[in-house]
Amino acid sequence: MKATEILRQYGQEQLLRFESELTDEQKQKLNDQIESLDFSVLKNINEKPTLKKGEITPLKCMELDEINARSEELEKAGIEAIRAGKVGAVLLAGGMGTRLGSDDPKGMYNVGITRKLSIFQCLMNNLFDVVHKTETFIPLFVMTSDLNHEKTVEFFDDNNYFGYPKDYIFFFKQEMAPACDYNGKVFLEAKDKVAVSPNGNGGWFLSMMKNNLLDTIKNFDIEWLNVFAVDNVCQRICDPKFIGATLLEKRTVGAKVVKKATRDERVGVICLEDGKPSIVEYYELTDEMMDLADERGERVYNFGVILNYLFNVDELVEIVNKSLPYHVVEKKIPYVDENGNTVKPESPNGYKFEQLVLDMIHLADSCLPYEVVREHEFAPIKNKTGVDSVESARELLKKNGVEL
């Protein structure tokens, strides 16, 4: 459909407000951008956030005791799968990292104290642990966005791909979604550019497909993808025991989880919804559910996800055909006002739209929640200081023997 028709359909004609001032080249650029965007996401601002409607019941987790008792068996199965080339890794690094407040991609952030140690370097070191153990290079797919792609690729290149073989690393860009004001009118970021932001981490597999990476996956004979966030510097990547456990338990998805620090910790909790795996948000858990205990006296809704999942590729191909919900997030969105002046708001002024990996879990057939030790594997960097920060991650890195 042509740009003008699209704008009429969605009531967004204001995006051509400065058309008469643009050169032919700028007009073309703006038209191309409009034609490439999905404006249907805007309808989500009128839809109330849906609380989980289905019946929530517990989903049994593979806990540390069992993992320790079956350690050898799990590790053997995982190592075999990796050595057979069945496993790939996907690093989600398309986010804007606004809370951290750096203009560079989050992965470039230096967590070192006496030496330079970027987040990307930490993750590559973690990946190397399993490469050394299995003597097998694992293909790594890195998701970026329009906002950080060039810088990310350049950083890998400048760092000689951290010693990893270059032909085992594949970068791909995620989709962008329009950003709008509180009345649903999409902003212009410049006179010739619609304001957009990355559309969340949930569209990663669709973006891989759009970038023809399904062929690469097939060429490598990859059957499983371990997808993980850029900001957890302590996480184990392609952890053989986790892979072995998911395979041996014959699940199509595995989810690393940690025991909640408190009964009401603000983390998504893994459960079943109408008999299918799902993640219930902390605010959707009633007091009664929070305290519900099993025969051992252990709380049953007690494990939170940490954005480290293993997905079977055939399952992913099915999941992308099902639709993921969009979450509407309030954000500060820089824009050009009616007079052509650029405004950088101090407080949120509109919405952006995001799909989330955690919603993919409910579209999967089966899922194995797999417990990991928080102090060893969960050091997310969201903020500069305080909870989930550079400071707290540095502490955990030190505890785990990483020299800073």
Ligand code: UTP
């Ligand atoms: P967060 O939800 O913490 O978002 O991302 P963020 O963009 O990094 O940080 P804030 O909220 O702006 O401060 C969790 C993971 O999902 C990735 C991030 O890069 C991070 O690894 N992500 C997030 C994407 O890849 N794309 C997105 O559009 C959003």
